[in-house]
Amino acid sequence: MKYVSTRGQAPVLSFEEAMLTGLARDGGLYLPDTIPTLTPEEIAAFEGQSYEEVAFRVMRPFIGDSFTDGEFREIIARAYAGFGHAARAPLVELAPGHFLLELFHGPTLAFKDFAMQLIGQLFEVALKRRGERVTIVGATSGDTGSAAIEAFRGLENVDVFILFPHGRVSEVQRRQMTTPADANVHALALEGDFDDCQARLKDMFNDFDFRDGVKLAGVNSINWARVLAQVVYYFTSAVALGAPHRKVSFTVPTGNFGDIFAGFIAKQMGLPIDRLVVATNQNDILHRCLSGQGYFKGETIPSISPSMDIQVSSNFERALYYAYDRDSGAVAQLMEELKSGGFTVSQGALQALNETFSSGRVSEEETLATIQATLASSGELLCPHSAVGVKVAEETRVAGTPMITLATAHPAKFPDAVEKASGIRPPLPPRMADLYDRSERVTRIANDLAAIEDHIKGHIAR
């Protein structure tokens, strides 16, 4: 299995190399050169199997000879052992024909644990074999950083540094990053906002002396291994509702388009998915684009679903690559136009996107009202991101095709918005109820590249 860049100018890599590289050298994103398919019989046989077993069968064709079957099974077992639910991704019924896929039972209470826990284990095995050590640096507005720290803490061949904006993440998110005691974990509170964190991260990747010196590696949502890990729960949930004998649809609260793109891959693999519905908050560039208004950047407006507050949706480039019939030259051209504000999607490509994707946008008031209404009708307390999904799903679902809405975070991760909507302040699950008692360890750091690089060089184990 070989991996190629959406922009066509980077070296062709193996699964392991693409995973360790992250972003392609031509600025593009890696994709498999062909998408393996599963027969209806193979999909039907997932029924009644454990999450781990389905994960093995779905992902195995993509990893080539990077890992042996035995290694890969052990990696998967370790990745999901720390989840707080035996089903890993349980499905609950909200209303007749409308189901919620709870993806928040991992160690940091957001769906990002599904991918991050897996790549933590994949990195560890690959690096040990290569006799290498890497330094992972990430920028976060909250969920990615906590998931990365939880996934890489205590691993032998990795140091992890997470930059988050000082004073601008929720208390739960901050404590999840600052309380792990492992020596290879470093939380850095940057004196700036999330854009500053991302800008300094980019500066570090462009400083080749530093990059090569510390063996910098990236685990943000464009890493192909993260997308792949998310394909699995589309299969487990669809099969639980009757696939492959019956079609299902999904609604996905969307920011960087990683989670929903995994659904697109599941569909290409042969899972009978009817619609993939993109749900956005007031930061609606994807909804505008899919409605035929082109892909043009605006101002990011802070919302109560902050993990979806984006203007440029990085994984959308992968969808464009397929919509443009794998024309990497056309994709590179669009990304060039994006630098000066945006681009229009060709008629043919828009038609291709609309064959699979629908979309909807939800206001702040509607998000709060949906949390309250869903609690009243089903007893399920939603986080604000999941509420955006549920609202759009209600508007788009059709009788006869089950709709599965992805619940991307636990309500306790966003207690202020949930309390405002419902009057209930959701408690943390018992397994992490002592989060507020654990001691914190964090370095406050200036928004200054040299200061950050010096700190990292001084704190990596060598």
Ligand SMILES: *Cc1c(COP(=O)(O)O)cnc(C)c1O
């Ligand atoms: C990251 C995140 C999203 C958006 O997921 P993408 O893959 O970026 O589209 C939605 N909800 C929550 C809670 C998240 O943490």
